[in-house]
Amino acid sequence: MTNFPKKCWYVAATCGELGRAPVGRRLLGKDVVLWRGADGRVAAFENRCAHRGFPLDRGRIEGQTLVCGYHGCTYDRDGCCRYTPAQAQAPVDMRVTVYPVREDPPFVWIWLGPPAAAATVEPPATPWIDEPFWTTFGNSWRVRANYMMVHEHLLDFSYAPVVHAGDVPSGLDRMPAFSQVEVTETTVSYLRRIPGMPLTDWQRRATGLDPNLRYDHSESGTFVSPAMHRQYWAVEGPDGRQYVTTRTHAITPETEESSHVFMQSSRNYRLDDSEVTAVLRTFLDRVVARDIEVLEMVGAHSGYDGWRGGVEFQSDAAAARARRIVGVMLAREAGRAPIRPGFAPTQRGYARGARRRGPAPSAS
Structure with missing residues (x-):
């Protein structure tokens, strides 16, 4: 039982917090990792590698990807694993949960409710x-x-x-x-x-x-x-x-x-x-x-x-x-x-x- 609505944009971080390293944070009871790619765009994943559950905020950012610090599984912005050193090709269905985010300085907003509903609600303007x-x-x-x-x-x-x-x-x-x-x-x-x-x-x-x-x-x-x-x-x-x-x-x-x-x-x-x-x-x-x-x-x-x-x-x-x-x-x-x-x-x-x-x- 919780008393916080899920169909709501919440602030996950301030823009200045997201630099060269991923940031882990618990939000609405969920463990989330936030990271900024080389192009400056922000992404948010479930903070758990799809292989062995290693926390992805303990990994590193490489270009437009997030690399797990355990087995090197490499995820693109859509949460798909594109590379792993353990085998020639990553499993086709290997992916992590991705959460919608909006960056509106000074805040980075996240949507942790049903993904399809995110487009129907705007974050508060400041x-x-x-x-x-x-x-x-x-x-x-x-x-x-x-x-x-x-x-x-x-x-x-x-x-x-x-x-x-x-x-x-x-x-x-x-x-x-x-x-x-x-x-x-x-x-x-x-x-x-x-x-x-x-x-x-x-x-x-x-x-x-x-x-x-x-x-x-x-x-x-x-x-x-x-x-x-x-x-x-x-x-x-x-x-x-x-x-x-x-x-x-x-x-x-x-x-x-x-x-x-x-x-x-x-x-x-x-x-x-x-x-x-x-x-x-x-x-x-x-x-x-x-x-x-x-x-x-x-x-x-x-x-x-x-x-x-x-x-x-x-x-x-x-x-x-x-x-x-x-x-x-x-x-x-x-x-x-x-x-x-x-x-x-x-x-x-x-x-x-x-x-x-x-x-x-x-x-x-």
């Missing part, structure tokens, strides 16, 4: 990462927690004054309620306004704004798909300009109990200032380390469905709707008649402030 009025840097982590726990953590920022007390505006003891939660059949977006607050230390150093003034802040984001979440933090300057820092999180299940997170942080201010990049990198490394610590505590203590049956707050509105979307995707894959998530432009059903959670989505 045009802002390369646009000239944004500057971006990235990092990646492995988290010992289920991927939906990571999503729900990002969709509920109410923990920030507790978990990140030193990194939120001074005097912010409680995050305001959502101003808006909007739902489509496949996405959840939310907005939270935080008016008249001072700058944090990292905001002061990054934006260069006057630390003696108070500013209107906002925190917003979108559950784009089971594979992606985009989060914004904006500060409105005295002239009305929006100083926006956004994080694009590509979240890929490794197993039911662990995840890969590929993060790209972008900003629309002081684009060429390397000191600002250093400030933001240090800040995010610190924040993410604490986030991972919290998520792994829950995962270790309660397992991947540790939040099942917990009490929900108003701040869980976006996360609850994301779970519903994933549940519908899983129901469709299992051939069950789904209920459409519907569209709710504002919070509903949370007037009492808390309610009991329903079951976590699963494939069975």
Whole structure:
């Protein structure tokens, strides 16, 4: 039983990870090898030689082929074995499983569902990462927690004054309620306004704004798909300009109990200032380390469905709707008649402030 949809593009790696050596990675419970041929194109195979099961990421790349490090079986991009030193001709039917991949910098996307369905779905687009009025840097982590726990953590920022007390505006003891939660059949977006607050230390150093003034802040984001979440933090300057820092999180299940997170942080201010990049990198490394610590505590203590049956707050509105979307995707894959998530432009059903959670989505 798993709670991650298969008919979905997930990030397998960042483009820069794939160079002269193959890269092995477990994705959605499958062992995959990624490699880049001499022509620059990326391929993805099951990480297992068809002869004796040797891991292909321990082999080498030669031109447009991947060579097994055990008996020298040589595979082309289509997964067919074209040569083996053991005999004059490789067996005609000797091949490995090939997975569809798309390279859209900075990400390499992989499809691990039914191959024929890959052409019917597009990976999420991330045009802002390369646009000239944004500057971006990235990092990646492995988290010992289920991927939906990571999503729900990002969709509920109410923990920030507790978990990140030193990194939120001074005097912010409680995050305001959502101003808006909007739902489509496949996405959840939310907005939270935080008016008249001072700058944090990292905001002061990054934006260069006057630390003696108070500013209107906002925190917003979108559950784009089971594979992606985009989060914004904006500060409105005295002239009305929006100083926006956004994080694009590509979240890929490794197993039911662990995840890969590929993060790209972008900003629309002081684009060429390397000191600002250093400030933001240090800040995010610190924040993410604490986030991972919290998520792994829950995962270790309660397992991947540790939040099942917990009490929900108003701040869980976006996360609850994301779970519903994933549940519908899983129901469709299992051939069950789904209920459409519907569209709710504002919070509903949370007037009492808390309610009991329903079951976590699963494939069975």
